[in-house]
Amino acid sequence: MNAPRLLLTLTALNVGVLLLSITVHTIPAFAQAPAVLRARALQIVDEQGRVRASLNVLPASTSADGVAYPETVLLRLITEQGRPSVKLSTSEQASGLTLVGPTGTKDTYAMLQAQATSSSLKLRAEDGREQNLQP
Numbered sequence: 212m213n214a215p216r217l218l219l220t221l222t223a224l225n226v227g228v229l230l231l232s233i234t235v236h237t238i239p240a241f242a243q244a245p246a247v248l249r250a251r252a253l254q255i256v257d258e259q260g261r262v263r264a265s266l267n268v269l270p271a272s273t274s275a276d277g278v279a280y281p282e283t284v285l286l287r288l289i290t291e292q293g294r295p296s297v298k299l300s301t302s303e304q305a306s307g308l309t310l311v312g313p314t315g316t317k318d319t320y321a322m323l324q325a326q327a328t329s330s331s332l333k334l335r336a337e338d339g340r341e342q343n344l345q346p
Contacts, residue, residue, distance in 0.1 A: 263289050290314055312337065 255264040264287065271282045273338040288297035294313040299308050305326035312319025322333045332344040 261293065
């Protein structure tokens with residue numbers, strides 16, 4: 212007499228757990244997005260896993276020939292061939308925007324720069340023609 216009652220109790224308990232489990236999975240989940248995303252770098256990749264955009268904070272450094280570079284924030288937009296064609300950068304000393312020609316070109320670009328109290332726009336074509344504009 213005790214065995215059937217125990218089996219019936221366990222079966223009812225199992226059915227209750229099953230119903231609770233189904234209910235939890237059918238209720239829509241509402242994700243709470245964080246108010247601030249903090250990271251040292253951000254990369255956006257395409258379906259093949261190639262980096263197509265990046266946002267980095269580059270530390271201050273000195274080149275081999277002694278040129279000092281300040282800490283810089285750099286945004287790059289990259290073509291499907293891996294060429295960074297759009298660069299936007301800023302530091303305490305200067306800010307700039309560079310638009311580079313498509314893959315296969317090496318001298319086609321437009322560069323807008325503001326440094327200290329001056330600004331400039333440099334345009335260069337693949338055939339070597341160049342124009343510099345300064346106020």
